[in-house]
Amino acid sequence: MNTTTPRAIDPRHPLSLRNGSATFVIALASLMMANLAPFIMTALAHLGFDVITSGNILTWGLLASAVVGLGTSRLAAGAARRTLACAGLAVAVVAFGAAALIPNPTLAVTGLIVGGAGVGAAISTSGAAIAALRNPNRVSATSGLVNRVLITLVLAVIPLIGITQGSVFGALALISLAGLTLARWLPDSPEHAEPVDVTTSLAIAEPRRITVAGFAILLVFPLWGTSEDAIWTMAPVLGDAVGLDEQGLGFALSLAAAGGILGMLLVSICGARIGRAAPLAIALTTGGALKIWIGFAEDPTLLAALIIGVNTIYAFAFSLFIATAAGLDARGRWSGPLLGAYLVGSSFAPLIGGALIEQFGVPTFSLIMGVISFLVIVPTVIIARVSVGAERALARSTAGASSAQPVTP
Numbered sequence: 001m002n003t004t005t006p007r008a009i010d011p012r013h014p015l016s017l018r019n020g021s022a023t024f025v026i027a028l029a030s031l032m033m034a035n036l037a038p039f040i041m042t043a044l045a046h047l048g049f050d051v052i053t054s055g056n057i058l059t060w061g062l063l064a065s066a067v068v069g070l071g072t073s074r075l076a077a078g079a080a081r082r083t084l085a086c087a088g089l090a091v092a093v094v095a096f097g098a099a100a101l102i103p104n105p106t107l108a109v110t111g112l113i114v115g116g117a118g119v120g121a122a123i124s125t126s127g128a129a130i131a132a133l134r135n136p137n138r139v140s141a142t143s144g145l146v147n148r149v150l151i152t153l154v155l156a157v158i159p160l161i162g163i164t165q166g167s168v169f170g171a172l173a174l175i176s177l178a179g180l181t182l183a184r185w186l187p188d189s190p191e192h193a194e195p196v197d198v199t200t201s202l203a204i205a206e207p208r209r210i211t212v213a214g215f216a217i218l219l220v221f222p223l224w225g226t227s228e229d230a231i232w233t234m235a236p237v238l239g240d241a242v243g244l245d246e247q248g249l250g251f252a253l254s255l256a257a258a259g260g261i262l263g264m265l266l267v268s269i270c271g272a273r274i275g276r277a278a279p280l281a282i283a284l285t286t287g288g289a290l291k292i293w294i295g296f297a298e299d300p301t302l303l304a305a306l307i308i309g310v311n312t313i314y315a316f317a318f319s320l321f322i323a324t325a326a327g328l329d330a331r332g333r334w335s336g337p338l339l340g341a342y343l344v345g346s347s348f349a350p351l352i353g354g355a356l357i358e359q360f361g362v363p364t365f366s367l368i369m370g371v372i373s374f375l376v377i378v379p380t381v382i383i384a385r386v387s388v389g390a391e392r393a394l395a396r397s398t399a400g401a402s403s404a405q406p407v408t409p
Contacts, residue, residue: 013187015133015142022185023133024146026085027126029092029179030069030119030339032172033061034346035151039158040112043168047105055350057109061116062347068120069127069340076124077331082186088121089180096173100166108165115172122179123339125186127322128332132187136326136335136391137276141267141319148261148315189331213386214325214334218341220376220383221321224284226345227372228314230353231291234365235307237354241362244300252304259312267319276324276384281377283317288373295366320384327387 013019033040037058044054068088075084092115099111126143133139154171161167231238239249267274290310297303325335356365 013133015135015139018185019129019133019187020139020142022179022182023126023129023139023187024143025175025182026089026122026129026179026186027143028147028150029089029175030065030122030126031147032151032154032175033058033065033116033119034343036154036158036168036171039155039163039168042163043165044109046165047108049105057112059347059351061113062343064113064117065120065123066340066343066347068117069123069343070337072121072124073128073333073337073340076121076128076336077189077329077333079189081125081128081189082183084121085125085183085186086180088118088125089176089183090118091115092118092122092176093173093180096169096176100169100173103165108169112169115169115176119172119176120340122176123343124336125183127325127339128189128336129186130322131326131330131332131335132189136323137270137274137320138268140322140326141264143322144264144315144319145261145268148257148264152257209386210328210390213383214328216379217321217325217328217334217383218337220379221325221338222341222345223372224321224376224380225318225342226349226352227291227369228287228310229346229349230356231294231307231310231366231369233350234353234357237357238294238303238307238362238366239300242298242300242303244303248300248304252307255304256308256311259308260315263312263314263316264319267316267323276320276327276388277381280317280320280324280384281381283313283320284373284377284380287313287317288370290370291373292367292370295363295370321380324380324384324387327391329390 040058040061041054044057049057072084072088075081095111095115095118097111099108099115102108102111130136130139130143154175158167158171235253236249239245239252244252287310290306290313294303294306294310297306322335322338325338326332328334353365356368360368
């Protein structure tokens with residue numbers, strides 16, 4: 001008879017070159033439309049569309065990704081994960097490829113939107129796959145690091161080739177093809193993914209609370225993300241208000257991207273040791289204060305420094321939000337739809353930011369964006385605590401299930 005006290009066991013898969021490359025590259029494909037937004041706008045302009053129409057087309061493409069990502073999240077959390085990823089990315093390759101090669105504006109736009117719907121499957125499958133790997137803090141941050149480094153390379157290469165219909169939409173097709181090639185290496189959902197052995201000390205992780213926390217993060221994360229993206233997309237307007245020229249703004253945005261890499265690197269190095277609730281509370285408080293300060297900055301150098309600071313903290317918090325959703329359920333029930341929900345808000349960030357600035361001015365706009373960060377602190381901390389509790393309960397229940405197995409004499 002085995003009387004040894006059960007040891008906590010993490011049922012998730014260890015990170016490897018295969019499952020990591022598949023998860024990270026597919027995650028890259030899922031967000032590439034949003035990251036290439038300025039270039040897509042330029043390519044659409046070359047096809048004869050004005051700024052407003054181009055913005056509407058891009059919004060529809062991002063919404064198509066978000067809707068499909070949300071709609072396929074349950075499939076992504078189950079046995080159909082690889083099939084779903086392959087089907088969606090195959091559609092994306094064909095659609096983006098057609099958009100790159102066919103000179104007809106109507107067909108190119110159709111290809112862009114259909115391709116956006118295709119990579120929606122990448123949104124849900126990569127998000128769910130992150131939950132299947134051990135140490136969600138480190139995995140989500142590493143995914144973000146890979147994403148940013150590769151995006152930086154793509155953003156550097158495309159202008160050298162020329163920002164055209166073929167180069168921009170072709171890049172989307174090639175990245176989708178890379179994800180399709182690696183999709184068979186996506187990690188499976190762990191066989192044991194429910195914290196069935198929930199003790200009194202782990203009551204915070206009872207199934208009902210996990211479900212409530214899951215729905216809550218699907219609301220809180222997009223709300224916070226919209227306020228962050230509104231600051232980012234309105235950076236040219238904010239710069240104009242204080243006399244920050246295009247060259248200075250471009251330099252500031254480049255440093256902001258580098259700051260984001262540092263924020264994610266910190267989470268990647270520290271992993272689970274830093275927890276989630278406390279660092280998220282600190283990040284949201286600091287980020288909210290910096291966003292409010294932006295509205296009252298009158299010096300171009302100060303504004304540039306604030307934008308860099310906001311983006312560094314954003315990347316740090318973004319990684320921990322993904323890790324929090326992944327920690328709630330190892331199958332990815334909540335991390336799967338999370339990026340889709342985020343993209344819904346992100347797609348409207350330029351419209352919201354522009355409307356607020358036009359109606360109320362920059363100071364009020366930045367004040368509202370900062371207050372949003374403060375409003376989500378309490379629910380975020382609660383959700384993060386439930387996430388950590390769920391992981392502990394899962395490890396405990398896995399250990400209990402293992403110790404219950406018959407021992408061979």
